[in-house]
Amino acid sequence: DDYKDDYTSRGHWVNYLAGGSRVLPGREGLNIPVDMALALHSDAGKRADDSFVGTLGIYFTNNGDSYRDGTARNNSRMLTDLVMRQITNDIRQTFEPRWTRRSMWDKTYVEARVPEVPTTLIELMSHQNFADMQYGLDPAFRFWVSRAIYKGIGRFLAERKGREFTVQPLPVKDFAIKRTKKNHYRLSWAPTEDPIEPTAKPTKYIILERSGDDLGFHKVAETSQTSFSIKTTDHDIHSFRVIAANDGGVSFPSETLALMEGTTDDKPVMIVNGFSRVSAPAHFSADGRAGFDSENEFGVPYLQDLSFSGHQLEFRRNAGESFGRSASNYVDRKIAGNSFDYPALHGKALAAAGRGFVSASAGAVEKGDVKLSDYGTVDLILGKQKTTVTGNGKSGARFSVMPDRLRDALRSFSDKGGRLVVSGEYVGSDLHDYRQGNDGPRFAEEVLGITMQPDSLGLRTRSGRLNATDGGGIKAGAYEYSSTLNDKQYIVERPDMIDVAPGADAEVILTYSDTGTPAAVLNDTGKGRTVTCTVPLESFTDQYLRERLILEMIEAAER
Numbered sequence: 235d236d237y238k239d240d241y242t243s244r245g246h247w248v249n250y251l252a253g254g255s256r257v258l259p260g261r262e263g264l265n266i267p268v269d270m271a272l273a274l275h276s277d278a279g280k281r282a283d284d285s286f287v288g289t290l291g292i293y294f295t296n297n298g299d300s301y302r303d304g305t306a307r308n309n310s311r312m313l314t315d316l317v318m319r320q321i322t323n324d325i326r327q328t329f330e331p332r333w334t335r336r337s338m339w340d341k342t343y344v345e346a347r348v349p350e351v352p353t354t355l356i357e358l359m360s361h362q363n364f365a366d367m368q369y370g371l372d373p374a375f376r377f378w379v380s381r382a383i384y385k386g387i388g389r390f391l392a393e394r395k396g397r398e399f400t401v402q403p404l405p406v407k408d409f410a411i412k413r414t415k416k417n418h419y420r421l422s423w424a425p426t427e428d429p430i431e432p433t434a435k436p437t438k439y440i441i442l443e444r445s446g447d448d449l450g451f452h453k454v455a456e457t458s459q460t461s462f463s464i465k466t467t468d469h470d471i472h473s474f475r476v477i478a479a480n481d482g483g484v485s486f487p488s489e490t491l492a493l494m495e496g497t498t499d500d501k502p503v504m505i506v507n508g509f510s511r512v513s514a515p516a517h518f519s520a521d522g523r524a525g526f527d528s529e530n531e532f533g534v535p536y537l538q539d540l541s542f543s544g545h546q547l548e549f550r551r552n553a554g555e556s557f558g559r560s561a562s563n564y565v566d567r568k569i570a571g572n573s574f575d576y577p578a579l580h581g582k583a584l585a586a587a588g589r590g591f592v593s594a595s596a597g598a599v600e601k602g603d604v605k606l607s608d609y610g611t612v613d614l615i616l617g618k619q620k621t622t623v624t625g626n627g628k629s630g631a632r633f634s635v636m637p638d639r640l641r642d643a644l645r646s647f648s649d650k651g652g653r654l655v656v657s658g659e660y661v662g663s664d665l666h667d668y669r670q671g672n673d674g675p676r677f678a679e680e681v682l683g684i685t686m687q688p689d690s691l692g693l694r695t696r697s698g699r700l701n702a703t704d705g706g707g708i709k710a711g712a713y714e715y716s717s718t719l720n721d722k723q724y725i726v727e728r729p730d731m732i733d734v735a736p737g738a739d740a741e742v743i744l745t746y747s748d749t750g751t752p753a754a755v756l757n758d759t760g761k762g763r764t765v766t767c768t769v770p771l772e773s774f775t776d777q778y779l780r781e782r783l784i785l786e787m788i789e790a791a792e793r
Contacts, residue, residue, distance in 0.1 A: 244273060245345050245353075257305075259303070269394075279363060289322060291355070312352075320389070321382045321386065324379070324385075325379065330626070367558075369624065372512075374512055400481040401428065405486045406476050407423065408597040410603055411592045412594075421462045421463075422461040422603060423460055423461075425478060439460070440453060440476070441462055443473065444472070468495070471493070472492065473490050489507055489574040501608075502591050504594065504606065505613045506593070507576060507594070508635070510574075512535065513622045514526070515532050516530065516531035522552065523550055532719065577591075583788075613655045615772065619633055621664055621669055651762050655765045655787050656767070657769065663730050665678040665682075679738065682766045695748055700747065702744055705742060708754075715770075742754070
């Protein structure tokens with residue numbers, strides 16, 4: 235019985251790991267002294283008023299009994315309380331102040347009863363309740379919940395063993411690479427403060443490098459500083475990540491930045507990574523219908539999504555148990571998301587022409603650590619960046635395509651004659667979003683030379699293909715991009731349809747094959763030149779054509 239054997243086997247698995255060790259002597263097993271176990275579930279149940287089902291905890295004390303090694307079973311209650319308290323408090327502080335903490339049950343559930351070590355069974359949220367799942371499908375929420383569970387476990391073990399507990403750091407931010415002189419580069423970054431964990435401060439940083447065509451990263455240095463100098467001796471692409479560390483452990487890795495020492499004397503091109511978004515599919519609720527519109531806005535998985543089963547099919551709230559039902563045609567497939575590794579991919583196009591480049595996060599530009607005036611050309615990666623609301627919006631909006639300080643830096647760069655290439659699925663619509671005020675549309679028209687197409691009929695492309703117009707030096711051809719869910723490149727579902735702004739000295743250089751409407755515009759501001767493409771350049775599927783197109787766009791901006 236696959237269903238029953240699945241959940242009943244888990245407690246026996248814990249005991250097999252611990253068998254023969256000090257915590258479970260005399261039992262066959264792998265002799266691993268397991269300290270505790272946690273079972274993580276989602277629950278059922280729904281609320282008609284879109285309130286939260288929330289988090290439930292289950293443990294088993296058997297009326298004060300002890301485990302085989304003499305440990306009191308009441309430890310399971312303490313573990314459950316610590317983990318539940320951490321989950322609830324962290325969610326309330328970071329995402330949703332109304333998150334529900336449910337009961338703690340002392341019941342004979344098999345996953346709580348069978349393990350011979352302190353164990354908790356956490357029903358995190360309801361997979362059946364729309365309000366819960368608006369958060370539950372979001373990768374950032376999943377990260378903070380997972381971090382809360384880790385912290386609850388850590389605090390339980392520290393209290394039980396009489397130790398201090400240090401929380402591992404968050405990933406670093408404002409990462410940047412600067413060329414200081416020929417073959418010499420400086421990596422810099424900043425720690426990310428954890429506002430709810432004062433111990434989560436880095437004490438050192440680990441530098442990882444991937445060189446040339448290496449498949450993986452290897453450690454090249456540790457430092458207690460927030461910068462590190464690198465010397466190159468070749469003309470290969472070198473990619474870097476930074477990991478923060480302290481006595482509690484290591485952070486998730488930073489985004490991946492890259493550099494290459496060019497074979498020409500030109501200034502290096504600055505590649506700015508402005509694609510930091512991760513998000514759940516778009517959700518809606520209106521006229522008795524609600525759910526996730528993943529076919530039109532899939533969202534952005536962190537690295538890849540292994541849990542997507544299929545698009546939602548039943549949106550009627552009055553459909554009873556069928557409300558929220560989805561297809562199952564993706565249950566055995568991985569879905570690509572944000573890899574945070576696009577500067578090297580863009581840089582390959584420059585490398586083919588012997589052009590050197592460096593890269594930086596958009597945060598480093600906004601903060602002023604990177605001066606765009608030091609460069610003649612900037613390639614801005616925006617991917618699927620878009621102003622995004624998590625859940626019901628209690629934590630505000632994130633991932634604006636161009637925050638105020640980034641727009642200011644780009645405008646100043648363009649006004650001083652800079653050459654700018656911008657690509658992103660929502661670059662036009664997000665600049666015209668009401669939350670950007672008047673400056674967003676003004677920037678789009680004055681710097682990028684674009685405006686949005688009238689969309690009164692809901693006109694959107696799904697062609698997955700662009701055609702060159704013979705303008706801007708872009709070679710003729712059909713350029714296909716990732717427009718379906720797959721495991722290699724994130725999906726570009728419905729990219730913006732733009733047009734040349736009134737009065738702009740601009741020309742259309744790429745159009746959508748199905749609608750003939752503009753997808754990319756070359757604009758001459760009179761000082762600087764910009765190329766704006768509403769299909770992210772990294773999403774083109776043919777490597778040769780992708781690298782050719784990136785280089786041609788950079789050269790078009792530089793003419």
